[in-house]
Amino acid sequence: MEENLLIQNCKLGDKEAFGALVEKYKDMVFNLAYRLTGNRSDASDIFQESFINVWLSIRDFKGKSSFPTWLYRIVMNVFFQFCRDAKRRREKFVDLSTDLSPSPKTPDKILEEKLLQEEIQKKIAILPEVFKAPLVFYDLEGLSYKETAEILKVSEGTVKSRIYRARCLLREKLKPIWELFKP
Numbered sequence: 001m002e003e004n005l006l007i008q009n010c011k012l013g014d015k016e017a018f019g020a021l022v023e024k025y026k027d028m029v030f031n032l033a034y035r036l037t038g039n040r041s042d043a044s045d046i047f048q049e050s051f052i053n054v055w056l057s058i059r060d061f062k063g064k065s066s067f068p069t070w071l072y073r074i075v076m077n078v079f080f081q082f083c084r085d086a087k088r089r090r091e092k093f094v095d096l097s098t099d100l101s102p103s104p105k106t107p108d109k110i111l112e113e114k115l116l117q118e119e120i121q122k123k124i125a126i127l128p129e130v131f132k133a134p135l136v137f138y139d140l141e142g143l144s145y146k147e148t149a150e151i152l153k154v155s156e157g158t159v160k161s162r163i164y165r166a167r168c169l170l171r172e173k174l175k176p177i178w179e180l181f182k183p
Helices: 003-011 015-037 040-060 067-099 107-125 129-140 145-152 156-181
Strands: none
Touching: 003 015, 003 040, 015 040, 015 067, 040 067, 040 145, 107 129, 107 156, 129 145, 129 156, 145 156
């Protein structure tokens, strides 16, 4: 199918047309992300985030530049955000590590924390998408309310209320687990 027709169909919400665009440009996007990060895991994250951004913003593509140029810009923007988020995570880690007690963790404690993290991930995965996405963007990816709102194309107030609701749902789902891990 011709690229312009694919783009027009994507603008109408056609997921098959979007899949065809992804198929056409997946190698280009992944290779760029890999070259920028030098890491397959980070490149994969950037790849996914880039195509999420394409899907969310394809209606804004006006054709003033070629589609690959527009796509490159999105990948670069995702990469820049990735770098800012990584810097924030490093700063938070340094802050947290200075507050930790000097005693080393026991193997039991390490296993307990790992199991708890796995349970939290499972519970996040089953949250309704409307609540999961803002929670992941804001709490896990470190995006601001504004950035999360832009990605999801909702107001900042909506993002805040959905994050609050997601946290409430998550807290409720994790209540039995917290009881197991209490000292």
